[in-house]
Amino acid sequence: xxxxxxxxxxxxxxxxxxxxxxxxxxxxxxxxxxxxxxxxxxxxxxxxxxxxxxxxxxxxxxxxxxxxxxxxxxxxxxxxxxxxxxxxxxxxxxxxxxxxxxxxxxxxxxxxxxxxxxxxxxxxxxxxxxxxxxxxxxxxxxxxxxxxxxxxxxxxxxxxxxxxxxxxxxxxxxxxxxxxxxxxxxxxxxxxxxxxxxxxxxxxxxxxxxxxxxxxxxxxxxxxxxxxxxxxxxxxxxxxxxxxxx
Ligand SMILES: [Fe+2]
Numbered sequence: 396x397x398x399x400x401x402x403x404x405x406x407x408x409x410x411x412x413x414x415x416x417x418x419x420x421x422x423x424x425x426x427x428x429x430x431x432x433x434x435x436x437x438x439x440x441x442x443x444x445x446x447x448x449x450x451x452x453x454x455x456x457x458x459x460x461x462x463x464x465x466x467x468x469x470x471x472x473x474x475x476x477x478x479x480x481x482x483x484x485x486x487x488x489x490x491x492x493x494x495x496x497x498x499x500x501x502x503x504x505x506x507x508x509x510x511x512x513x514x515x516x517x518x519x520x521x522x523x524x525x526x527x528x529x530x531x532x533x534x535x536x537x538x539x540x541x542x543x544x545x546x547x548x549x550x551x552x553x554x555x556x557x558x559x560x561x562x563x564x565x566x567x568x569x570x571x572x573x574x575x576x577x578x579x580x581x582x583x584x585x586x587x588x589x590x591x592x593x594x595x596x597x598x599x600x601x602x603x604x605x606x607x608x609x610x611x612x613x614x615x616x617x618x619x620x621x622x623x624x625x626x627x628x629x630x631x632x633x634x635x636x637x638x639x640x641x
Contacts, residue, residue, distance in 0.1 A: 396506060397422070400583045400608075401598035402429035402543030404446075405459070406436030406483065407587025407637075409623075410596040411445055413615040414586055421600055425450070427502075429543030430457025430511030432495060434476060435588055435633050437623035439483045442587075443491035456498035457511040457543060458518040463487070464496055468518065475630035482627060501535075506603040508535035512544045521545045528559040528580055538573065539601070540580045547591045548584030548599075548610055552577055563591065567612040572605075581608055588633075594640035 399418040404411055418426075426449045433439040434457075446452060462468035462480050469480055487495075500517050501510040513520035513527060514534030522531065522542050528551050531540075553559040554577055564584070573579055584597025591597075595612035602609075617637050624634040 396424045396603045398425050398427045398506070398601045398603070399423045399598065400427045400429070400541055400581070400601050401586045402511075402541075402583050403431040403457070403546050403585035403588060404428075404433075404436075404442050405431055405585070405587040406433050406439040406442050406479075407596075407620055408436075408438035408441040408445065409617075409620045410587045410613075410615045411442055413613050414596050414598050415445065417611065417613060418598070418600075423600065426452045427507065427509055427541060427601070428452065428454040429509055429541050429583065430455045430498070431459045431543060432457070433463070433483045433487065434459030435479045435629075437620065437627045437629060439487045440491055443487065443494060447491070447494055453502055453504070453509070454498040455502050455509050455511050455517070456495070456500060460495050460498055461518055463492060471519075475632055478630055479633060482629060503536060506537070506539070507601065508537060508540040510535075510540070510542055513542070522580065522582075523547075523549075523561075525551065525559040525561055528553060528561075531580075532578075538578050540578075542580055542582050543585070545582060546585035546589055547582060548597050549582050550608070551580040553579070564610040566610075567595065568609070570607055570609040572607050583610065584612075588637065589640045590636075592640050594638060
């Protein structure tokens, strides 16, 4: 099976369009989504409609997705994140809200596991360190787990009785071969709001037969998204950070 793996779209339809076109060219069997379809960006409904059409779409819920339905999540946010959720509530159809509310807290399949944050706290934890890898080790099965939330593309590699190694993906097209006897946690980066100082949209392709993961970065029309955000009166910080990728 070949999976497109993507996370943290954050209502960025311009980035999503470019990535889905590339994924269509590559041709995949299924789509694994690590959460945060909405929040921050100007086009929640367009993004929801686009992913609703994908065949074999496997989603987990992110903290921004959850904040549509739970006031404790909404209240936990910064002012600018709250403003974007108020905007999202107004610009999302009931059908799309129902669709997002169906996202699972976590996923355990034959080929991989998946959670937005971590298995201890699927919505708030940022899984970033070797120590966190060890803590989460018994919470998922198999050799591969996908996470999102930090908006940084990385791979953690673990061999029994060794400390996991953490490597950030560098470059715009990188393929990693996964080795037998090892366990991995991969973050495909953020499709719609990268935070690794690279402004290009980030996603991956996982081939379960070949045991490879390919990380792809693609440029998209950031200026158009920024104009849309200005028109939507979304906070300026959310717009400028797209240019800087942080
Ligand atoms: Fe996010």
